[in-house]
Amino acid sequence: MTVDLAALKADNLARWQRAAPMRDFSAVARRLAASKARYQVVSAQTGVPWCVIAVIHERESSQSWTASLAQGDRWDRVSVHVPAGRGPFKSWEDAAVDALVRCAPYAARWMDWSIGGALTLLEQYNGLGYARRGVPSPYIWAGTDQYRAGKYVRDGVYDPDVVDKQLGCAGLLLAMRGLDASIVPSNASVPSVPPPSQAMPAPQASIAHPAKGSIGDLVASLVRTVILTFKRS
Template identity: 65%
Template structure:
């Protein structure tokens, strides 16, 4: 049986040293787009699972297809046939997502520790702990980073050490999303992603005023004259 505490520590250490080996920006932009974020936040409000975590699960399970269930990618308006099977049908993507997080293993909504190590361990649980049992980084988490090279379960119970997972992993997605949206936090603290992309600032320059005239304006011309006079007197 996999030791969850050990997996949490291992994933925290991998995160601290991870670098992206692929470009995640395009996918991250879709996941952090205002309309998508609002839908993830609605599910987060009902489950307590951070919206960014919901977003990366959605990407991994069905490439952010809104007709696919968060649980396993099956259409949410039918009874699911893949594990977890027998779920649904549901009335909406949101209803299916809440069911996946609340009622299906690993019961992500029960988690109260959203530190980065525990978050990544929880995401690995969501996919399965077969990689951890082998002592290998899970591609579900680390694909597309320098922490992963090869190895993938090509079907249930069948592991191929030579196959490379082509999907973006959850860790790389979170790094890229955090670079685009600095409001993404874990346990109330903004985590600086280990990549060299500066977050987009939401701040706007102050509007021109008497004390802060616009460059090239009459106000700026007069302010320069007063500054020159006072510099001479001093």
């Protein structure tokens, strides 16, 4: 069954607008926000907002700096869980860039960082099995009033009575916004930065292309005028 991502974005936005915490997110939110600078290093290389990286880190490994962002395996060894065969890496940051750029759902390629879009990318990161069932994903909504029970206890095995004990990404983002209002303005976009590969460097002034208004620009203009006059004569 194919999931309609546009519909899922709308559903996630609607849930975000009415979501209320049922558990205390504050301590984990403070811990994640305290590492903002480190997440921003990875954000600058991938274009994925730092707060999105932070909540993935929490869900995948309880923010362990010895574990990969991809699946929670140690980054200094070859991974055995899906995605398997990644690494070893030189640092947590290198492993995180690999997870976001080269592993499904290829978060670095995601273009919609509206809150509905960001939550939908996060849901894809964990898998769309919940969306196919038409139920809220605990990866996103655990700990809020948008989620009651239901969890994939292992690959392909869904138990409707199991309650996810981890905190979900949406509640964490809501709590982090209380610490840093720039993270997720209400109903607006999650701030992101373009990866370096997408940024176009400003042209540098040269003899062939002098800066506008400079002496070189004036000389070039005079030369063009002389050449044009010569051609006309």
